[in-house]
Amino acid sequence: MKRLLTLVAAASLMPALASASILWKGDFETGNTSQWTRQQAVANSRLQVVTDVVRDGRYALKATVKQGDDPIGASGNRNELLYVTHETQGKEYYYKWSTLFPTNYPVNDSWQVITQWHQESCCGSPPLEFFVRGDKINLRVGGNTTPVLWQTSIDKGNWHDFVLHVKWSSDKKAGFVELWHNGEHVLPKTYGANQFGKELNYLKMGLYRDAAIKPEASIFHDGFTMATTLEDVMPPAPAPVEETPAPTPVPDDTNIPAEDPTPVIAPPTPNTPEQPSPQLPTTGQPPTTGTTPVSKNPTGVPDASEAATGGCSASGTSGTLPFASALLLLGAAALRRRRAPARALAPRAKR
Template sequence: MLLLIFIPVLLLSFISPPQSLAQACPQGDANSDCEVDGLDYVIWLNHYNQESAYGSVEGDFSNDGKTDGLDYIVWLNNVGKSSTPIPTTPSLTPVPTAITGNIYWQGNAETGNLSQWCHAHTVTPDRIQVVTGPVKQGKYAYRFELRDGDNIFGTERVVLSQGPEPCGHPLELNGQEKYYGWSVYLPSNFPVYTSWSQVMQFKAHDTGSPPLQLALNDNQWRLTYRPTASSSNLVKWSTPAVRGRWERFVAHVKWSTDPNVGFIEFWYNGTKVVPLFKTSTIHFLNGQPVPNHVAIGHYRDAAISSNVILYHDGFTVGSTYESVAQ
């Protein structure tokens, strides 16, 4: 009799489903690691504006059947929170696993239009075009034309940006660490500036000051940064700007208000030219950390009078140098 009772118990133990880590995680956690961070944002972004039948694993943190702006607010209000996962027996209902990879986001023109970006800051739509040549990668690149008098917000600019208003595109948040790669082509007749200009920047929301930017001054590429919103631009690296060829830039950034935690390192055409150095990379506004957003194109002193054309291609955000280097 004892043997007959013991055997079923063994069989039941053998066929019981294994335990998994789930439940009791903060709202805004999509990948069930019980940390609300940039990986969860990427999952939300990949399902943005889609119907959802699986809740938080598809970024629908409010469980209302759609992944939308309300879920972004849930994520934003909980980012940085974490908890210890509780082992539970998983449901037998199949739940799709979000596909994650090394590339978080791209603004590389391969859609054939400007839809990868939130905003186009330009006096007329024809100032920004998607073209088939010259290109650095894929089939398309962005052509930016800036003419004397193309004044927006007090300066001359023709820019594609992720912000400042949230629109489903990724922002750069306190605590995140990412790699960024982009390419710029200056035609052979591009003039030499004697005043300030820039072709890429991480711009702080609301404060307007860029914690990090690639400037074009005095015929030089210059990597500049601002540890605080009130500090001046500090030049960390420079080199002569070459015309008639694509130049590839890669930045590795830890976004942090803490100067002992935040860092920047930088590559130019495959060579590391700025070893990792510590600095604050997130500014404060009214005592709160301010997110950054990316802007590419051309932005310059209104005193510059020349009409110019330049090209951007292959803007990529990823988790490793290799994912953004090409």
């Protein structure tokens, strides 16, 4: 009891923190364990401040226990840090810390306390504790005869982030606990006695386990903070990720035939009436075969038949050519009639 009072007096002399709502930090950012009141360890090597496995800042605590480690001559094996937190009846606080079980942590089906608020008296189960059995972390309030309020896997190799809200009281209708784990509200306010009578509580953190457990084990703790508001211990929510707007789809015109921007419009075909072919008078000559016959007239002047069929189309737009041809044929016929009597009379004149 005298030792505990000495610890309380020493803690009251510690300098106050800058923030009125943050009452104390035991985050090891001093590079050692000087933030804590004292330690219960068989050697300094069992409670090492390390830099290779860290949750926040630059430093964290590595607590190691081997079978037979009993620094205070009590039940079980332990190596723990202790801080006198002055939890009294009716006080309400928020606590934050992180814990990691390495991948080689030995699983054992027996009790192993990792964080506890212990009563002033020396013996018995604490009024509030986080302990491991098998591969589960458990939260229990009121001693080892009360049920477990919350449980999760030890999840080797990954950090557990705890935020604990407590109103301390030995009255089961006034005291309560509330818990966030990894940012999730896993235990709403749950009422129950978390103090034993008028005894004060103090914090212990490290590793304390059944003396029957043989394998060596290590555990890591970091970032312990005690405050009066949730905002001072709750990690900020991650910033929302801005979504990149989807690009405007471009129509695929690879299979669309290109259109001529200047369509060609065919001119209208004139509706010209077909001209009838002229009917030539019959002259007793053989029908033509479509080719122009070679003239046998030695004078080079086309006769009536040549004039009628020579090289001009009968589908001309004028009716003058058929008419002139007819006149020419009539004139040629009249000339033959006049020449015939002359050729007949010529021999008679010579007689």
